[in-house]
Amino acid sequence: MNLTIPGARVVDVRASLPRHKTLRYGRRKLTDIRSAAIHHSATLSGSPEAxxxxxxxxxxxxxxxxxxxxxxxxxxxxxxxxxVISYHVGNSNRHALGICLVGDFRTQQPTAAQLDAANRLIQHLQVQIPTMKQVFGHQEYPGYASKNCPAFPMGTFRTNYSQFLQKAVGKVDKPKQVPVAISLNGSLLSGTGFLQDGVSMLPVRAVANAAGGKVEWIEQTKDVRVNGKDLNEQILTGSAYAPARELAAALCLQIEWDGSTNTVKLRG
Ligand SMILES: [Zn+2]
Incomplete structure (x- = not known):
């Protein structure tokens, strides 16, 4: 795991923290991780050692x-x-990665520096652990509704994180975007996609609607599904874009790339 995070300072204390003399945590594959679990320490101050x-x-x-x-x-x-399957969200431990912000947010506020670092860390981890799609507060996990952790509104936290991601995506991707036309059974669609790193990204809703596919938008997790299939979508200015091949597969369409006109040709 590469933990060089632009704009953030990461200190590796894995080898120096107190450990139990004999007990060891279980282990999992990275692909078992589905969510980041946000905690507060519930202490006014503290350290990983403490x-x-x-x-x-x-x-x-x-x-x-x-x-x-x-x-x-x-x-x-x-x-x-x-x-490492550590203990922080009970029955959900196997699928959750724990991030603790130092502070007692029943009476304090997280600092701007903490929130910025959390955004950068989660973004960095989601690139390396693509299955970690969700970000939940401790109390949003089953069985913890009455636990006041992290004691700040997770809706706001996620909105800020989405905005952080959009800014990051906008900065990185806008200069590279080349528009892509889309045809379905020979007719051009009004929406366009774009080329990114050699992959055609297509507007999910426009293409699925034209092809008669079912689109689901899961607001809480900002997840898009087409005909029940999860896509590696990107949200840009409020619309979801997905890799053309994934979208075509979800819609059972044949796909062909016409490089002379930058057109994705779909048939089905
Ligand atoms: Zn907690």
Missing amino acids: FARYHVGTNGWPGIAYHFVIQKDGVIYWCNEPE
């Missing part, structure tokens, strides 16, 4: 509960490999 000491010494756990701890100054401490 949390690890408490989790091992008082709780008797194999090691610190979290994979990452973000201090108030925005420094990110790397505490467990993502493959």
Whole structure:
């Protein structure tokens, strides 16, 4: 796992944190991870060392509960490999990666530096762990509705994260975008897609509607499905774009690329 994150400072403390003498956490594949779980430390201040000491010494756990701890100054401490199944969201531990922001947000606010570091960390992890599509607060996991963690509104957190992602996508991708025309059974569609790193990205709703496919938009997770198939979509200015081949497969369409006119030709 590469943890060089532009604009953020990551300190690797995996080898130095207190661990249980004999107990060890179980391990998983990266593809088992589905969500990032956001926590607060519920302490006014603290450190990965202090949390690890408490989790091992008082709780008797194999090691610190979290994979990452973000201090108030925005420094990110790397505490467990993502493959480690640590204890932080009960029955959901196997599929969740724990990120703890230091502070007690019942009475304090996370700092701007912490929130910025959290956005950068989650974005970086989602690139390396594409199955980690969702970001939930501790209390949004089954069985934890009454747990006041992370004690700030997760809806706002996710909205800010989406805006952060859109800004990042806009900065990186706009100069590279070449428009792509789309035809379906010989007729040009009014919507256009774009080329990105050699892949045609097509507007999901326009193409699916023209082809009679079923589009589902899952607001909470910003996930788009076509005929029940999950796509590696990108959200740009409020519309979802998906790789042409994935979209064609979900709609059971044949696909052909005409490089002379930059047109994706769909048939079905
Ligand atoms: Zn928590």
